Amino acid sequence: MQRWIAGGWVTAALVVLLAYLGAGTAAAEVTYFTPAQTEGPYYPVTKPADRDSDLVAMQGASGLPAGEIVEFGGTLFDAGGMPVAGAVIEIWQTDSNGIYAHPNARRTAQRDANFQFYGESVTAEDGTYRFRTILPGQYAPRPRHIHVKIKRNGRTLLTTQLYFADDPRKATDSIFARTAGNAALIVELAEHTAADGSPVLYGRRDIVLRM
Ligand SMILES: [Fe+2]
Secondary structure, three states: HHHHHHHHHHHHHHHHHHHHHHOOOOOOOOOOOOOOOOOOOOOOOOOOOOHHHHOOOOOOOOOOOOOOOEEEEEEOOOOHHHHHHHHEEEEEEEOOOOOOOOOOOOOOHOOOOOOEEEEEEOOOOEEEEEEEOOOOOOOOOOOOOEEEEEEEEEEEEEEEEEEEEHHHHHHHHHHHHHHOOOHHHOOOOEEEEEOOOEEEEEOOEEEEOOO
C-alpha cells in the first residue's frame, strides 16, 4: 500500500512535469502554407462502414486491393507553427485503375471491391497523422492525386489535393499548375520497410493551415 502511494505521487509529479514541458513546446518555423484546391466532384456520397486510416485493410474484404502500398503522414500545424490536435483528416481517392467509388464516376462497376476508397486520421496530441493506402491510379488527364479535407469540431479548415514527385502530368494539370505554392502539395515517396518487414513506399507531408 505504502509503495503504491509513493508510486502514485511519482506518477502525479511526472504528469505535472510533462504538462509543464508540453506548455513550453516551441513553435515550428512556418515556411509555407498548404494551399487549398477544389474538392472535385467525387467526395463520397456514402462513406464506408470501415473508415479508419488504413485504406488497404478493409473489414469484409476478401483480400488486399490491387496496387502499390503507400504510407504517408506528417504533422498538422496552425499558422503559428503549433501542432493541431484532434483534427479529422479525411482522404478519398481512386483505386489502382483510376476508378472512384461514387455514383457519378466512370466505370464504377469495375471498381476494386477490396479497396476502402475513403479514410480518416485524427491528429494526435502532437499533431501527427498517418495513412496507409495504395498509389492512386491515373484517370486522364489528371496526375495521380489524393483528395484531402481537414475538419475540426465539424468545421472544414482546408480542402486540397496531394500529388507525388516524379509524376510528369503535374506540369500540364490545370488544377495543380495554377496553384501558387503547389510544392507544398507534393509527397515524395521512398522505399521503406513496413512494421511487418514488407517493402512499402513511404512519404512525409506536413500540412500548415492558414489559421
Ligand atoms: Fe480526383
